[in-house]
Amino acid sequence: MTKAKLVFDPFSMDFFNGAYETYRRMRDEAPVYYSDEHDFYALTRHEDVAPAFKDFDTYSSAYGIDLATIRNGMPTESGPRMIIFMDPPSHRNMRSLLNKVFTPRAIQAQTENVVDKIEKYLSRLDPDGFDAVQEFTAPFPVEVITTMLGVPEESAQQVRHWIDDSLHREVGQVETGEQAMKANIDQAMFYLDLVAKRRAEPRDDLFTKLVQAELERENGEMDRLDDLEIAAFASLLGGAGAETVTKLVGNAVYMFAKHQDQWQMMREDRSMISGAVEELLRYEAPSQYNVRRNMRDVHLHGTTIPEGSPVFLIAGSANRDERAWTDADKFDITRDRAQAQNLGLGYGIHSCLGAALARLESSIALDRLLDFMPRFEVDFDKCTRVQMQNVAGWKNVPVKVLR
Numbered sequence: 594m595t596k597a598k599l600v601f602d603p604f605s606m607d608f609f610n611g612a613y614e615t616y617r618r619m620r621d622e623a624p625v626y627y628s629d630e631h632d633f634y635a636l637t638r639h640e641d642v643a644p645a646f647k648d649f650d651t652y653s654s655a656y657g658i659d660l661a662t663i664r665n666g667m668p669t670e671s672g673p674r675m676i677i678f679m680d681p682p683s684h685r686n687m688r689s690l691l692n693k694v695f696t697p698r699a700i701q702a703q704t705e706n707v708v709d710k711i712e713k714y715l716s717r718l719d720p721d722g723f724d725a726v727q728e729f730t731a732p733f734p735v736e737v738i739t740t741m742l743g744v745p746e747e748s749a750q751q752v753r754h755w756i757d758d759s760l761h762r763e764v765g766q767v768e769t770g771e772q773a774m775k776a777n778i779d780q781a782m783f784y785l786d787l788v789a790k791r792r793a794e795p796r797d798d799l800f801t802k803l804v805q806a807e808l809e810r811e812n813g814e815m816d817r818l819d820d821l822e823i824a825a826f827a828s829l830l831g832g833a834g835a836e837t838v839t840k841l842v843g844n845a846v847y848m849f850a851k852h853q854d855q856w857q858m859m860r861e862d863r864s865m866i867s868g869a870v871e872e873l874l875r876y877e878a879p880s881q882y883n884v885r886r887n888m889r890d891v892h893l894h895g896t897t898i899p900e901g902s903p904v905f906l907i908a909g910s911a912n913r914d915e916r917a918w919t920d921a922d923k924f925d926i927t928r929d930r931a932q933a934q935n936l937g938l939g940y941g942i943h944s945c946l947g948a949a950l951a952r953l954e955s956s957i958a959l960d961r962l963l964d965f966m967p968r969f970e971v972d973f974d975k976c977t978r979v980q981m982q983n984v985a986g987w988k989n990v991p992v993k994v995l996r
């Protein structure tokens with residue numbers, strides 16, 4: 594029997610449904626995969642993906658980190674400057690500014706904010722039937738971030754709908770669609786208005802801190818962020834910080850319904866929660882891939898990736914690479930985390946700025962869910978997945994708490 598042609602299409606149902614079988618074949622049969630349909634390359638083995646994330650000289654972020662933007666071929670620095678689209682030295686300067694704002698102490702100080710938002714949405718759930726994503730894991734993380742930023746509470750869910758629209762993709766749709774474009778513009782206008790308000794009237798929030806912070810520019814001069822830079826960063830935080838936590842905790846509900854024994858273990862020993870968060874990041878990375886533009890010809894596994902190509906670094910595959918992990922496809926919250934570098938929160942200079950907040954939110958959410966639903970069941974037939982650019986996970990997970 595001849596094998597089906599190996600096709601990895603990040604804008605297909607195969608990807609939206611979790612392309613783990615495709616990734617396995619890519620690792621085995623085409624460790625440097627080339628898509629003739631979309632003209633990109635992809636790395637899937639842990640030993641290739643991890644060093645590529647670190648090698649910013651070869652794999653640049655400055656042309657965008659999604660296929661459509663990189664294909665435009667324009668350095669993103671000509672537009673609003675977002676840290677995730679920067680290479681050093683700009684990246685280093687921006688990161689050191691943000692590190693002053695995202696200190697471990699500042700994140701720890703968000704605990705009350707996180708608990709408030711989690712309890713607010715948990716208290717509204719009907720134990721006899723609720724949708725874990727729509728009613729819980731989607732609304733709370735965006736409210737954590739927007740509260741931190743200083744966005745009025747009544748606008749938080751609007752921000753989430755803008756982000757959802759911005760990331761949504763139909764099958765076969767590579768480019769940003771009209772609705773996504775409109776959402777991006779509406780969101781930018783909304784944030785620009787808030788920045789102006791904070792300039793006029795400072796408050797104790799992240800927007801005000803960003804307005805006041807100083808950074809060193811490439812020419813060595815000290816400067817403040819301009820309105821567009823702050824608005825762009827605020828949109829990034831929503832996309833990078835809210836969608837991902839939503840997916841991680843949504844995946845948790847689904848996975849623990851399949852592994853009730855591990856749920857019970859964790860219920861009895863809450864110190865296992867941190868291992869569970871890491872395993873969820875590994876097993877189904879909410880951010881499946883980030884794309885880079887390679888800045889020189891790369892020779893790898895007998896293939897040459899020509900300079901200027903979009904290269905997918907697929908953390909979602911590297912985290913399941915059987916060459917790096919024992920029983921890579923087994924979900925096990927007690928697994929030895931020292932086996933390999935978990936790439937779920939990125940790696941290298943762009944590794945997640947909000948990692949501490951992501952872990953805090955996910956841990957508290959799991960802890961409270963353990964109390965709220967000691968035993969539960971999921972209607973697996975009614976679970977549906979999102980269709981998004983780079984983010985993977987569930988859109989609907991119907992749950993019933995068992996008494």
Ligand code: HEM
Nearest residue numbers: 676677833834837838841880883938939943945946947951
């Ligand atoms: C489970 C939750 C999260 C996951 C899985 C996640 C994942 C990631 C990944 C994979 C990257 C690397 C991107 C790249 O290399 O191009 C990243 C970067 C980033 N994340 Fe997160 N993230 C999460 C939560 C958060 C939160 C809560 C925040 C905000 C408070 C945040 C803010 C950022 C920012 C600003 C960057 C860019 C950093 C840079 O370019 O230096 N993330 N994240």
